[in-house]
Amino acid sequence: MRLMVYSHDTFGLGNIRRMLAICKYLLDSIPDISIVLVSGSPVIHSFRLHPRLDYIKLPCIGRDQEGKLSAKYLRTSTEKTIRLRSELIKTTAVHFKPDLLLVDKKPYGLQNELKETLTYLNACKPETKLVLLLRDILDRSEVTISEWEKNQYYQAIEWFYDRILVVGMAEVFDVVKEYNFSQTIVKKVKFCGYIRRELGLKSGSTIRKELQIEPSEKLVLVTPGGGEDGYRLIDTYLQGFSSQTSHTRIKSLIVSGPEMPFSQKEALSRVAKNNPNFRICEFTDDIISYMEAADTIVSMAGYNTICEILSLSKRxxxxxxxxxxxxQLIRAQRMSSFGLFRFIHPESLTPENLLETVVEQLNRTSKHLLPLSCLDLDALPRIEQELSQLYFGNMAWKPSPMERKEEDLQHLILGSIN
Incomplete structure (x- = not known):
């Protein structure tokens, strides 16, 4: 089985971490599978990759907090960078000849950079099965529907894709209803549940010993994911705990994230170094080991971080x-209403209420949440099952463009060009 994976990456670590977890599971579960991952993540080389996983590195596209895209490192226009990425993706497909293409999040890719590849596969290798992977929540319903209509994503799914795999639960957020999927699209949707994270490389006790955490002390892990917009969370946390003398038995490990601007990391380090209860580092590719060691976690609400918290049943x-x-806001609101963690809206965030909420969590008698029997964390085996079924031909044969009506084919080609 030859699987090509496209990872949408412009902001943070979420997409690449999720796709790497899927690739690892597939490589461990399916004999004789070959996977090539195509990604623009600027930190993919920092992760501990599966020895049988190879990747094509695309030029980086960055996105600011307003969502504006630009070339991250190259001194070229956004349009030229997208064109280069598009050519690299198509060239990979032409020569790798995938049996399946797994696409992350955007049916046509970032700035439609997948259009030519999809059109090529549909015309020249129609037996290739195309699968779209959606996380549990994309954005508010009205925003997502508007974007999908504008970019013709609904048509893209109807024309090109064989499956839509949702790594979430309809009980938490029903993408079918929220995003107004047509009946044609609904038939392709499979809710797979959330992704259970594997245990880390080290035990929690080993981590606590390395960090010199005494049995009578509490450990708080603070992590804003990639860190591009994590400064305020960490700064607020440091302000809350720096002024307290009554919480000397609380130790804090702060992982700022590799994408936090250097000046912000320096500012946080200056504050942290003056307090022996704070320890700060930039990045670890074994964050789940530190989560296991922690008594409470302070984080944002990215998909992977929340899956890790729930997999470990952590406060x-x-x-x-x-x-x-x-x-993230929708996910935090929905899941906190189920009692899975405490949620603070960023507009309400202060050093005082963050300190109070963290201490409240630390003082709970139970270290872990109650077993989450109602939460489905079996996405990985279901993804493997769905891809295997597609590969072994359990899905209906997808017709080639020559079998479609002439006017529909013309519309497809014109849409691709536009």
Whole structure:
């Protein structure tokens, strides 16, 4: 089985971490599978990759907090950078000849950079099965529907894709209803549940020993994910705990994230170094080991972080990002209403209420949440099952463009060119 994976990456670590977890599971579960991952993530080389996973690195596209895109490192226009990425993706498909293409989040890719590849596969290799992977929540319903209509994503799914795999639960957020999927699209949708995270490389006790945490002390892990917009959360946390003398038995490990601007990391380090209860580092590719060691976690509400918290059944205080999309805010609101963690809206965030909420969590008698029997965390085996079924031909044969009506084919080609 030859699987090509496209990872949409412009902001943070969420997409690449999710796709790497899927790739690892597939490589461990399916004999003789070959996977090539195509990604623009600027930190993909920092992760511990599966020894049988290879990747094509695309030029980086960055996105600011308002959502504006631009070339991150190259001194070229956004349009030229997207064109270069598009050519690299198509060239990979032409020569790798995938049996399946797994696309993350955007049916046509970032700035429609997948259009030529999809059109090529449909015309020249129609037996290739196309699968769209959607996280549990994209954005507010009206925003997502408007974007999908503008970019013709609904038509793209109807024309090109064989499956839509949603790594979430309809009980938390029903993308079918929220995003107004047609009946044609609904038939392709499979809710797979959330992604259970594997245990880390080290035990919690080993981590606590390395950090010199005494049995009588509490450990708080503070992590804003990639860190591009994590400064306020960490700064607020440091302000709250720096002024307290009554919480000397609380130690804090702060992982700022590799994408936090250097000046902000320096400012946080200056504050942290004056307090022996604070320890700060930039990045670890084994964050889940530190989560296991922690008594409470302070984080944003990114998909991967929340899955890790739930997989470990950990107590947490979550402060979601609200821009440029409200995915994290919706996730935090929905899941906190189920009692899965404590939620503070960023507009209400202060050093005082963050301190109070963290201490409240630390003082709970139970270290872990109650077993989450109602939460489905079996996305990975379901993804493997769906891809295997597609590969072994359990889905209906997808017709080639020559079998379609001439006017529909013309519309397809013109849409691709436009």
């Amino acid at each position: 947490a205080v979550v402060v979601p990002r609200t821009q440029p999309v409200q995915e």
